[in-house]
Amino acid sequence: MDEFKQNARLAEQAMREVFPATPLLRNAHLSERYGCDLWLKREDLSPVRSYKLRGAFNAMRKHPDVPLFVCASAGNHAQGVAFMCRHFGKKGVIFMPVTTPQQKIQKTGMFGGDAIEIRLIGDYFDDTLKAAQEFCAEAGGHFLSPFDDDDVIEGQASVAVEIEAQLGHAPDHLVLPVGGGGLSAGMLSYFGTECQYTFVEPAGGACLRAALQAGRPVKLDQVNTFADGAAVGQIGARTFARLSGVGLANTLTIPEDRLCTTILEMLNVEGIVLEPAGALSVDALKDLGQSIAGRTVVCVTTGGNFDFERLPEVKERALRYSGVKKYFILRMPQRPGALRDFLNFLGPKDDIARFEYLKKSARNFGSVLIGIETEDPQGFETLFEKLDAHGFAYQDITDDEVLAQFVI
Template structure:
């Protein structure tokens, strides 16, 4: 695993963290835009782990991931002057789709920076959702490199940067799915919740809601083993930047957790697990073959992590966040080879 080094955040972040009230407000703001996705029991996983395993199906959003929630909540609150200047973002793919959808819905121009190795499916979907409202720029090989280019464009143009995770309005938007989970649970306690972690926005929003409404639920963040920025940072006691990551799990591979996200996740996640690519690929295949769910690799992290908790979740009620379904099947051979434990 790559070493980790400390880095001082250059952004001037305010101290505001999203509140439960912010998340409730976001849910009201995005009615008619964001789908209330189902909380679906997985018979296969429930039998396998002798537990009641429920899947939060964010792959069923209009943009096939949870990212629409945060992007729309942030962009819909821009002032008239900010809307006229447009927006800019950086994304491994799913956030860009959410921004593109919001730009089209709100008649705002956006420039979207994505790594050059972003799966073609995600790039094409961004263009489809944004249409004439967006311009896609492919640059760099990681989210972090694309983000540097997006920040430079922000400084040049005066456009508003829509952060994919380290923004209170984005975090609040992502947290709305936790409200849905609790509504659909009908008062029945949830013992464990497993959520993928990339930059930390989703985990931050979820943990904010559960901290207030279901504090006994064990919240477990799951990262790729080769991009485990949160786990390294928690062990160090402060936020770190990894000097190198493997972007194979493209939707959850960042060198550094968001500043706000680290503070929230460090306090409210009960545990952070890492999963090898082999297990994540197998989980993706199992979801497709056993449940007919087309999940992407990052979305499969939560399911892959169940194996590490096999004994403790017996007889428990468990929720896994299936965070998105933008899987490019041109990568199918590579995914199958990795699941077998070969390099492909």
């Protein structure tokens, strides 16, 4: 047995003093849909509802003489570090952006109690990170990276140790979300060539794919933070050293709007609450399709820290992706009966979800922002045909990100 594998097993054994192994549960619904033996590794059921406490545990376990741990995080890593500071009786200072939702700040404080101090600094994470590292250097603490740390990578590999024990063998196919690469690097280092892998990233934060194309870690020009648990601007140097040979063919990028359809399905059909990053591996099954038929497949659901205040946004994005909700700007003739004419174009299953009309008396036409929901995307083709036939001018702005930010 190689040294990494042995150390991961030792880490997993030590963790049992703190929290039980997370469940590996067969999912009948997904198994039937994809014709495979599909299992979910439920990291969303850990004490902090993500796998991040594993790496924090292992790093603190291996540095027993360090009195102060410092990290920068706006989410799961902060909660994992806080939980373990309290467990080990260590002092922790956790830096979070000023813009961090209050719910995440409160949960971090709840897990850490008197063992931690939370400092809100910077509007953007880069500013927060810089402040944390400067403080750590001055205070002589141990900076705990969320992913780019050998002890953290080793700790995250405990997920693989548990899967092997629970399944009785390595899976045929392992589907893993990738953010900074800590979990995927640990899992790959543990299982090696024993299974096939699919590494999944959000389209707005595909830093592994960018690194594979460049041959080195590169900073993304822009990051979409919707799937915040995996939206990382640059993959870690240590993690990429372990992932550099995976090949582009084994990576997938998932549109954030499509991810919303899976979040809702898992909630409504399975009763499983997943954060966007936690749903990545399940959503990837749509692309894997028949390639996993007849195989034993494990999807790691990495987190369930979902703020239900985001649910309306998730529903909105899912409807738009599915093609059953559209927004457009309509030029309405300013004559009596024009609105009635338009309403007559709607089908029996078309529902007006938004309507804003600004009448300007000096003009012959007024602009209307309108949102319509329907049951079948084909209904929009019929509607647009009627509008064209009757000379109504309109612009579909559903997928216009700039306009959507202001009007939707």
